[in-house]
Amino acid sequence: MMIQLRFDVKSIRKPTLARTIIETGVLLNIIKAGVEARRGEIIIEVDDKRAEEVMRKFREYGVDTSKIERVVEKDDELCVHCGACLSVCPVEVFTMSEERKVAAEPKKCTRCGVCIDVCPFSALSLPG
Amino acid sequence: MTAIEMKEIISELGTDKASEEVDVVTTGTFGAMCSSGAFLNFGHADPPIKMKRVWLNDVEAYTGIAAVDAYLGATQLSESISNYGGAHVLEDLIRGKEIQLKADGYVTDCYPRKEIATEIGLEDLNQATMVNPRNSYQRYNAAANSSGRALHTYMSALLPNLGNVTYAGVGSLSPLNNDPEYRTIGIGTRIFLGGAKGYVMGEGTQHSPPFGTLMVKGDLKEMSTEWIRAAFFPGYGSTLFVGIGAAIPILDAEMAKATGIRDEEIVVNIIDFGVQRRDKPVVRKANYAELKSGKIEINGEEVRVSPLSSYYNAKKIAEELVGMVKTGEFLLSAPVGKIPQKAVTKSLRHGVKEVKSVMCNAIIISGDTSIQEASRLMVENNATHLPVTGEGDVLLGIVTSWDIAKVVANGENGDVSKIMTKKVVTSMPGETVDIVAKKMEQYGISALPVIDSKRVIGLITSEEVSKALMEARK
Numbered sequence: 001m002m003i004q005l006r007f008d009v010k011s012i013r014k015p016t017l018a019r020t021i022i023e024t025g026v027l028l029n030i031i032k033a034g035v036e037a038r039r040g041e042i043i044i045e046v047d048d049k050r051a052e053e054v055m056r057k058f059r060e061y062g063v064d065t066s067k068i069e070r071v072v073e074k075d076d077e078l079c080v081h082c083g084a085c086l087s088v089c090p091v092e093v094f095t096m097s098e099e100r101k102v103a104a105e106p107k108k109c110t111r112c113g114v115c116i117d118v119c120p121f122s123a124l125s126l127p128g
Numbered sequence: 129m130t131a132i133e134m135k136e137i138i139s140e141l142g143t144d145k146a147s148e149e150v151d152v153v154t155t156g157t158f159g160a161m162c163s164s165g166a167f168l169n170f171g172h173a174d175p176p177i178k179m180k181r182v183w184l185n186d187v188e189a190y191t192g193i194a195a196v197d198a199y200l201g202a203t204q205l206s207e208s209i210s211n212y213g214g215a216h217v218l219e220d221l222i223r224g225k226e227i228q229l230k231a232d233g234y235v236t237d238c239y240p241r242k243e244i245a246t247e248i249g250l251e252d253l254n255q256a257t258m259v260n261p262r263n264s265y266q267r268y269n270a271a272a273n274s275s276g277r278a279l280h281t282y283m284s285a286l287l288p289n290l291g292n293v294t295y296a297g298v299g300s301l302s303p304l305n306n307d308p309e310y311r312t313i314g315i316g317t318r319i320f321l322g323g324a325k326g327y328v329m330g331e332g333t334q335h336s337p338p339f340g341t342l343m344v345k346g347d348l349k350e351m352s353t354e355w356i357r358a359a360f361f362p363g364y365g366s367t368l369f370v371g372i373g374a375a376i377p378i379l380d381a382e383m384a385k386a387t388g389i390r391d392e393e394i395v396v397n398i399i400d401f402g403v404q405r406r407d408k409p410v411v412r413k414a415n416y417a418e419l420k421s422g423k424i425e426i427n428g429e430e431v432r433v434s435p436l437s438s439y440y441n442a443k444k445i446a447e448e449l450v451g452m453v454k455t456g457e458f459l460l461s462a463p464v465g466k467i468p469q470k471a472v473t474k475s476l477r478h479g480v481k482e483v484k485s486v487m488c489n490a491i492i493i494s495g496d497t498s499i500q501e502a503s504r505l506m507v508e509n510n511a512t513h514l515p516v517t518g519e520g521d522v523l524l525g526i527v528t529s530w531d532i533a534k535v536v537a538n539g540e541n542g543d544v545s546k547i548m549t550k551k552v553v554t555s556m557p558g559e560t561v562d563i564v565a566k567k568m569e570q571y572g573i574s575a576l577p578v579i580d581s582k583r584v585i586g587l588i589t590s591e592e593v594s595k596a597l598m599e600a601r602k
Contacts, residue, residue, distance in 0.1 A: 080158070080357055080369060081440040084284045086422065087292035087432035096422060100439040118285045120160070120359035120367075120436075122211075 001051045002031065002110055006064035007040035016061045017042070024057050026050045031091060031110050043068070043110050070127050071109035072116075074102075078123035085115045085124065130446040131155045131306050131376075131387055138388035147384035152453050152460065155303040156320070156373040156445030159296050159437030160359060162282060163262035163333060164368040165201040166218060166348050169254040170229065172196055178239035182231040184217045185209060195239055199259075202358075202368035213366025215358035218258075221250045222353050256348035258322065262332035264372045266304035266340040267396050270295035270419060270433075272411050272426070275402030280363020284436055286401050290411065290426050293398055293433045298442040299391040299416030303374035304340045306387045312376050314463025319344060320373030320449055323352035325458065331467035340467070344372065355445070369438075373445040375453050375460050391416035398426075403556075404563050406475060479600040483564060484557035486596045487578050487586035490515050495524055495545035502544050503532045513575040513587060516548045521583040525550045528575075554579045555588055561596040564588055 007016070012035065021028055029045040046054050055065045072093060081102045085094045091108045094115070115124050129137070134153045138146045168189070170179075178195040181188065186208040189198035202215040217227055226247045233242045250256055272293045273279045273286035280286075283294045299305065307313045317328040326346025335341045355371030378384050396419075398411040414424055420439070423430050452458035491511045493502055495518065502514055512529040525548030535547055555564050555576040568574060568590055575589040 081438045082159070082369070083435040083438075084294070085434070087294065087434035088285055088287060092432075096435075100443065114285075117362045120284070120361055120369075121357065122360070 001046060001048045002068040002108075003044050003046060003051060003055060004066050004068055005040075005042045005044065005058055006066075007035075007042070008062065008064070009038045011062040012036075012038065012040045014061065016058065016063055019061065020054060020057045024050070024054055026054050028054070032112065068109070068111055071106040071111060072104065073106070073125050073127055074104045075123045075125070078121045079119075080121060082120065084118050084120055088114050088118050090114065129153060130443070130450060131301050132443065132446065134384075134387045135300065135390060138384065143385040143388060144381050146388075147378050147381040150378050150384065152450075153306060153376045153378060153387040154373060154446040154449035154453065155301055155306050155376060156371070156442040156449065157264055157298050157302045157437065158355070158371045158441035158445060159298070159369060160282070160361075160367045161260060161263045161265075161370040162203050162367045164218075164258070164260040164370055165199055165214060166256055166258045167193075167197060167199050168256050170196045170198070170248065171252070171254050173241060173244055175240045176238070177231060177233040177241035177244050178236060179231040179244075180234040182229070183207070184214075184227050184229055185212065185220070186228070186230075187212070187214050187217050189214070203365055205365055211360045211362075211366075213358070213360070215366045215368035216360075218348065218368060219353055219356060219358040221256065222348060222351050222356055224249065250349055253349075257345060258326070258348050258351070259329070259343070259345045260332075260370065261343050262334055262341045263344050263370055264303055264332070264342045265297055266302060266308075266338055267299070267394055267416075268296040268339070269396045270398040270414060271401050272398050272431070273402045274400050274411070279401050280361065281401055282361060282364045282367065283401065284361055284434060285363075290429075290431060293414075293419070293424055293426070293431055294436055295396070295398075295414075295416075295419045295433065296436045297416070298437050298439050299394050299420065300389050301439065301442050301446060303372065303376075304342070305389055305394060307374075307376055307383075308338060308340075308386060308389070310340070310463075310467045310469060311379070311383065311386075312463065313342070313374055314467050315465035316461060317374065317463045318459065318461045320355075320371070320375075320445055320452075320458070321346035321351070322348075322356040322371055323354060324348075324350035326372075328463070328467075330465070331471065334473045335468065335471050336473045337469055337471065342372075342467075355441075371441060371445050373449045375449050375458060377460055391420060398424075404566075405559065480560045480562050481596045481600065482557065483555050483559045483561060483578055483588050484586075486561060486592045487555075487557075487588045488592060490577060490584055490587035492517050492521065492584055493527070493544060494518070495543060495548070497544045499532060499535055499541050499544060499547065502527055503529075503536075506532070511587075513577075513589065514544075515552075515577040515584045515587065516544055517584055521585075523552060523554065523577055523579060523582075523584050524548070526552045526575075526577060552577060556580070557585065561588075561593050561600075565593050565597060568593065 189200040204214040206212040271283035332341030357369040578586040
C-alpha cells in the first residue's frame, strides 16, 4: 500500500523515518521523496497488513499521513492500447498483456501524474 | 489467414507447402499517421461564395482549389480549442457531430458573397474523401533522448538521459513488410482504410524502401471511429491514428516466403532526439522483437520501451480482413502500376549556418586562475565569457564578466573555481545557429562553449548568432 507522509517544520528536523522503521521493524520502500528545509513530502510503500501500525507511529511523531487510495483511472472506451504510457510511469503501473492490450495495475500508482499528459487519447485521469 | 498465423504455418510446413495451402495473407497496422487529411466539398450557398480561407471548428483547411473545396490536414491546430486539431475534426465528422464552418470569400462577379458561418455534418458534404499523402510506414526509426531535459515529440514523451525508448509500427504484421518487393501492393490496390474500402494511390511522400510508405484514399463517410482516432501529443500537437490493412495474395512460393518475415529481421535505428538536428545520431540498432519485448539494453542499462502503434488493433484489422475476404465482401485487386522499389528522400536546403563556421576562439583558463587574472584576460581579449577547463581541455565550468562583477562588489577574491558556473549549456560544431539562438533564449544566456568529443574548441556568443541569422535572412 502507498502512504503519503507530510512533514512539517518540526517533524522534518528529526530522523522520523528511521525511528519508525526501527521501532516497528517494518520495511519501508521510499517511492518518492521531496525534503526541504521547512517541510517535506514522502511517499512510501508498505505491506498492507502493517500499514495501520506504521501510520500510527508516524502520527505519534507529528507526521500527517494518508493512504493513497484515489489512483489513476483508465477509460477503456478511449484507450487504443498504443502503449505510450508504458515507459514513462516510474512505478510501472502499465503493462502489455499477452494479447497486446494495455493493462493497468493502479495499486502501485503514486499519483505523480506523468502518464496523464502522455496519453494521446486523454484516456488516463487522476480523480479528485 | 493473418500474417501472424502465416508465420507459424511457414515454420511448420516450409514456404513451398505453405504457398500451396494458403491463398491470402492479411496484414494490418494502426498508428499515428500525421500526413493524413481529407478533401471536403461543402456545396454552393446562395448567393455563392468563393472560399479564400476556411475554418472547421477553428481549424484552418487549405483552399485555393476552386470555390467550395478544401483540404483539411490532421496536424493543423485549432485557433481557439486547445488540444484539438484537424484530426479531431475528422473524428468528430465520422462520429456524426456537427462542425462549425466559417469561411471568408474572395468576391467576384460570379461569387458575390463575402463570408459565411454555419454548421455542417458529414452527411451535408457532397464528398468527404480521405487522401493521406504518407501512411502505413513499412518500418520507422525508434526514439530516445540523451539530453538532460524531457522532450515532447511526435514520438511521444522522451525522458531525459536515455530514460525510455519509443517506437512506431507493428513490425512483421505491417502491410509493406509482408510484400517488400511491392508485387501485390501497388497503384490501385484495394485496402482496408479506417473501416472503409480504400485504395492505394501510389507510393507515399518520403517513400524510401525499406522505409516504404503509401499514399491512400478512401471515403470518410464509410469510415468508423474504431479505426480512425484523433490523438494529441502534448508539446507536438494533433495527429491521426489510422487503421490500414492489406490482403496479400500468395501468388507463389516467393510471396509465401515474404509473408513469413519475422520481427527479428526488421531492424531500425534508435535515434537520439536530444540532438535537435535533422540527422540525429544513432544510439543503437534494434529489431522489432527487441522493441516489442518492452525492455532494451542501452549502455549496459535496461531501458523501458513504449510502442506507439496499437498491435492489438492492427491484429484486429488483419482478423477482420480474413472474414471480409472469406465472405467476398472484400475483393482483392491486382495493382495497375508498381510503386518504386528504390527511392531516396532529399532534404530541404536552407541558408542557416553551422556553429563551426561562425564560432570564435575561446579564451580558456584553468580552475586555479585568480579572479584578478581572469578579469585582466577579459579586458585584454574583449571577452565576457571564459570557459574553465581541466586536463585535455575538458570543460569544468564557465566564468562571465557578471560573475566577476559580483565578487568585486562583495570585495571577495580567490580562484575562479569558486565563482564559476559548473552546469554549463554547450553547443556542438555541427549545430545550426538557429538552434543555438533557441538555447540562448531558453536558458537566458548569451554565450555557449563549443564542445567536440568533450574538448572545448571555441565559443559562440549572441553576437555571432545574430550576425549569422541576419545573413541567412538576406
